[in-house]
Amino acid sequence: xxxxxxxxxxxxxxxxxxxxxxxxxxxxxxxxxxxxxxxxxxxxxxxxxxxxxxxxxxxxxxxxxxxxxxxxxxxxxxxxxxxxxxxxxxxxxxxxxxxxxxxxxxxxxxxxxxxxxxxxxxxxxxxxxxxxxxxxxxxxxxxxxxxxxxxxxxxxxxxxxxxxxxxxxxxxxxxxxxxxxxxxxxxxxxxxxxxxxxxxxxxxxxxxxxxxxxxxxxxxxxxxxxxxxxxxxxxxxxxxxxxxxxxxxxxxxxxxxxxxxxxxxxxxxxxxxxxxxxxxxxxxxxxxxx
Numbered sequence: 001x002x003x004x005x006x007x008x009x010x011x012x013x014x015x016x017x018x019x020x021x022x023x024x025x026x027x028x029x030x031x032x033x034x035x036x037x038x039x040x041x042x043x044x045x046x047x048x049x050x051x052x053x054x055x056x057x058x059x060x061x062x063x064x065x066x067x068x069x070x071x072x073x074x075x076x077x078x079x080x081x082x083x084x085x086x087x088x089x090x091x092x093x094x095x096x097x098x099x100x101x102x103x104x105x106x107x108x109x110x111x112x113x114x115x116x117x118x119x120x121x122x123x124x125x126x127x128x129x130x131x132x133x134x135x136x137x138x139x140x141x142x143x144x145x146x147x148x149x150x151x152x153x154x155x156x157x158x159x160x161x162x163x164x165x166x167x168x169x170x171x172x173x174x175x176x177x178x179x180x181x182x183x184x185x186x187x188x189x190x191x192x193x194x195x196x197x198x199x200x201x202x203x204x205x206x207x208x209x210x211x212x213x214x215x216x217x218x219x220x221x222x223x224x225x226x227x228x229x230x231x232x233x234x235x236x237x238x239x240x241x242x243x244x245x246x247x248x249x250x251x252x253x254x255x256x257x258x259x260x261x262x263x264x265x266x267x268x269x270x271x272x273x274x275x276x277x278x279x280x281x282x283x284x285x286x287x288x289x290x
Contacts, residue, residue, distance in 0.1 A: 015081035030061055030072035030083055039085055042094060042117040045155035046073040047205055049268045050165045053156045058097050058117075062087045069093055095121040103128035106151045109209030138217075141191045144277050145203050146217045152183060152210040158202035159183065166270045171195040172202065200276035204259060204269055213257040226251055239274040242266065246275060255279050 010025040017030075017039065024033050029052075034041045044056035052074040060069035064082035069090060084090065098118050101107060102125035110118070118125075139147040154174070162172050171194050175184035185194035203211040219225040230251045237244040244267045247259045258276050262269040 013077055013079045013081075015077050015079070015083065017083045018085055024077055026077075028077055030070075030075050030077060030081075031059060033077060034072060034085060040117075041072050041085060042114065043073060044114065044153060044207055045157060047157055047262070049262050049270070050157060050160045050205065053160065055154065055156055056097065058094055060090060060093055061085045062090050091121060095123055098123040099125065099127045101153050102126075103130055105153055105208070106148075107153075107208065109151060111207045114207060139191070140214070140217075142198075143214050144198055144273075145200060145214055146212050147191075148210050148212065149182060150210075151208045153208055154181060154183070155207060157205040157207065158211060161201040161205045161270070162196075166201050166268075167197070167199050169195055169197050169199070171197070198273040198277065199271060200273065201270045204271070204276070215256050219251075219256065225256075230256065237271075237275040239278060244271055244275050246271070248279070254283050 010027055012023045013026050014021065014023045015033075016022065017033065017037070020037075022033065022037065024036070031041055031043070031046065041061070042058045044058045045053045046056075046059060052071070054071050054074055057069075057071065059072040061072045061075075062084040063070050063075070064084075072085075094117070098107070098121065102123070107114075107118070107125060136149045139149070156174070159173055161167060163170050172183055172185055174181055175188060176182055185191060185196070200213075203213065206212075216225060230249050233248045233250060235246050235248060237246050245260055245264045247261060248255050249257045249259065258271070258279055260267040260269050260271050260275070
């Protein structure tokens, strides 16, 4: 006989967000509640499949009685909490966060959500200047993906995906301190000599294009990357019996990259090297009989 443990229901707590009285199960975060209520909250370091890291501060909100703004991604709701998600203080802080990031890194390839919020808050990417921005060459050490540190905002998503939240390979982590901090392999060895297993889960969670498929990088370099012309076809990975769901991004009748949906019960957005990069045979000359 198989016994299934059923946790007792969590008690509801009442609170107020933007003047509206709400209730939710104890333990939910402000971000959870806002998303459920269709209240837009920007995020950069947060991803629903990873543990909150609290590094970017783009999701901050104003809580009555709190001296400082609090991160919505990790602050749990409590009885009687009063939250303002778009106060003048919150909007100015979010705007400044984006503008400070833009002064040190290239935000030209941020994801669509971030781009919309930057437009919403009228972000001036040149407000703090970019004269002192350190230009680093793109690291290309294999045919699978590239690393462009000029676009890295140190959100730590890749570290979490490589570590305890997904892959448990621990091939990358933070090296250095303060302004010299960067994401690096152990002892800063080249990627092929590191512990990396090329699952590409770090690429899948990167919000800024700092980690990118080599195929996408090459197409962008030749000005042939056309996301509006691409189709996304869903299929099941054929390499093993796990049943991972793949999203094939197709341009000009050729696969250009592979992702997996975050809300899939099997993958939660994560794949192995075969699922994410093993699609080359589909369009090889030998496979097509040429």
